[in-house]
Amino acid sequence: MPKLQRRDYYDTARDMNWAFSYVSEDEVFPEELSKSFGIHGEEWWGWDEPYKLTYREYVHNQAGKDDGIYSIRSTIARSNLYDNLDAGWKSAIKAHYGAIPVPEYFASIGEARMARFGRAAAWRNMAAFGTLDECRHGQAQIYFPYCLLGKDPQFDWAHKAMHTNEWGVIAARSLFDDMFTANDAVSTAIQLTFTFETGFTNLQFLGMASDALHVGDIEFGALISSIQTDEARHSQQGEPTLKIMINNGKKAEAQKLVDQMFWRSWKLFALLTGISMDYYTPLESRTMSFKEFMQDWICRQFMDQFKDLGMNVPWYWEKHFLPELDWVHHAYHMGVWFWRPTVWWNPDAGVSAAERDWLEQKYPGWNDRFGKLWDVIGNNVRTGQIEKTYPATLPIVCNCCHIPICSPSIGQAPRITTHNGRKLNFCCEVCEWVWKSQPERYETHLSVVDRFLAGHIQPPTLEGALQYMGITPDVAGNDAQGYAWDGASRLAAE
Amino acid sequence: MTTTATPKLVGPVIRGVDEDIIDAVIAASEQDNPDVEIVIEDRGGYVRIQADRNFRLTQKSMQAALGRPFRLAEIEPSLVSFGGRLESMDDEWVWTIHT
Structure with missing residues (x-):
């Protein structure tokens, strides 16, 4: 325990800033890696992180976090907890493990770029912690599904997915490359740490943790909520970066960075989290609908903070974003189920009578829009025409979000x-x-x-x-419940 | 603060599996935010412990609630998210929304 109060030494230990004399600023911070947005030198030195931490505290905390999650894993390792989970929930965690763990390492590259090319010492210090955080997330989220590999080969995709050209992976990689691996330090702070981590990661990592505890998947809930404690800290690189841009007349540039990545993040989270919450999570364990989580975490918490900094809601908020909350992930879900052999998990149709009632209650008009399409699918299942429940043509894919156009x-x-x-x-x-x-x-x-x-x-x-997509017969997705969701006989399917 | 404005909840969101910290933050928040309504929202995997526009948490109250030495930086393993803008000092953390 240090004898001094932290405030007595923190700034001195943190602020290794100096003016360059024998090299140019551009040599130290090349535009393509750092991007000044026309803000130079000492203008950045006032960068001050809201969430302060020393290296000593960091190591102490992180060791404790890892002790916690790995001891939970080892406590339940020989139990039948996993075997007793709902088939749809298993699909939700398989989708998570394919989409998230390796991109944590991508995020580590983005953090490492800020740790070198961030324009203030305080920022580089926080980003160094962020770099280590993201390695921890990659390691834990590859190790946990590795432990489940003996139960199900689809968990192989925790490691494999990002190395393939599976369509959902192309969509995810396109987003993550845009935001972390191929981004400059200043844009990364605004887009990755502010937009993505202060906003969207809460949905998957806390929304799903909330459902996990209700489902009884303590392992997954403890893991992803522990990860989010790192995010809550290192996401705080966004606010001071945003403040410096605003104070130097670059509000419009910052707003554009947020508007671009808010939208791209929304599309991917609608695909991953939207489907997981509203269809794969067993009905009795759903704490809130995806739309309600979005309203709570994004429309309220994130936007309160964003607007408090003097920023505006994205230009497409009323016309595009709010309307999509009602329909887009329902359409994605139907597409994923239809194209189920092309994913590494077993899509759960999630449209039993009780589930339809819930969907109609949470999304008035769902029956008219989507229920009637599921009626056709259900009828084909019941009459043994399974071939009609598979696609016969190619979808059209969006050249921006890379998700089939719905x-x-x-x-x-x-x-x-x-x-x-x-x-x-x-x-x-x-x-x-x-x-x-x-x-x-x-x-x-x-x-x-x-x-x-x-x-x-x-x-x-x-x-x-x-x-081409790397899908092998042992992992190719099929209906999670063996088509039993519509009162149809399993046999119809087989 | 105007009474007619829509409430803006600020303050910590605590990890659902860390029950001792949840209880301590609730107890401490009542000490540190006298005459303020504390909103507690238990979602299983996480618990919001927040107030409208301003929320204060001190080391002193956390130590009293836990009955042991505690530095505020040690809250991190349980702090999954928060509403508002944070200022973290040695002996107190404050979350605010000004608008």
């Missing part, structure tokens, strides 16, 4: 446009705006359908596509 399900046509002679498809006005706001970042990237049409996927069949 807007026709609410009567909106896809937005088709060209850029330098290349045809592009977008699911909505906002994805088109994000892409066109910085085409240099996106123009050489091909969606999975672009690759198919370009002949990269051979043979050009479902089998060829599965092979």
Whole structure:
């Protein structure tokens, strides 16, 4: 225990800033890695983190956190906790483990870039902690599913997913590369730590932790909530960076960074968290709907803080974002279930009579929009026409979010446009705006359908596509409940 | 603070599996925020312990509630999120929303 109060030494220990004399600022902080936004030198030295921590405290806390989660894992390792979990819930954690653990290492690269190219010593110090945090998240979230591998080969995708060209992985990697691995330090602070970690990660890591405790999956709930305690700290790199941009007349630039990445994050979380909460989590264990979690964590908590800094809601808030809360993840869910052999988990249709009542209550109009489509699927299942519940054609994929375009399900046509002679498809006005706001970042990237049409996927069949995506027969998804959700006999399926 | 404004909840969100810290933060928050309504929202995996626009948590009250020495930095393993803007000092942490 230090004899001094922390405040007596903290600033001295932290602030290793100096003015450069024998090199230029641009040599130390190259624009492509650091990006000044026209704010230079000592303007950044006032960067002051709200959440203060010394290295000694960091090590002490982190050791305790790891002790906690690994001892829970070892306590229940030989129990039958996992075997007794609901099949849909197992799918939710498999989706999580494929989508999240390896990108934690991507986030570590982004944090390491800020630890070197952040423009104030205090910031670089916080980012060094963030770099270590993200390694911890990668390690734990690969180790835990590794322990479940003997029970189910789909857990192999915790490590494998990000190394494949599976369609959902292409979508996730496109987002994470944009936000962490291929981003400059200042934009990373605004986009990764502020937008993504102060806002969206709470949904998956706390919303799902909340459901996990109700489901009885103590291991998963303890793990992801422990991870979020690191995020609560290192996400606080965003606020001081934002303040310096605002104070130096760069509010519009900061607003654009948030608007771009808020939207991209929304699309991926609607896919991952939206489906997990409203369809895969067993009905009796759902604490709130996905929309209610969004309203609580994003529309209220995140936006209160964002607006308190003098910022505005994104330009598309009323016209696009709020309406999508009601429908987009329901459409994604139906698409994922339909294309189930192309994912590494078993999609749970989640549309039994009781579940439909819940969906209609939480999302008035759900029956009219989606229930009637599930009626057709259910009828095909009951009459043994399973082949009709699989896709016969390619979807159209959005060139920004890389998720199959679902807007026709609410009567909106896809937005088709060209850029330098290349045809592009977008699911909505906002994805088109994000892409066109910085085409240099996106123009050489091909969606999975672009690759198919370009002949990269051979043979050009479902089998060829599965092979391209790395999906093997032992992990290819099938209905989580053996089609028992509609009162239909399992046999119809088989 | 105007009484007509929509409440903006600020303050800690504590990890649901850390019951001793949840209890201590609740007890301490009542000491540290006299005459303020503390909103407690238990969601299983996490518990919000918050108040409208201003929330204060002191080392002294946490030590009294836990009955042992405690530095506020030690709350981190249980602090999964928070509402508002934080100022973290040695002996007290304060969360606020000004608007």
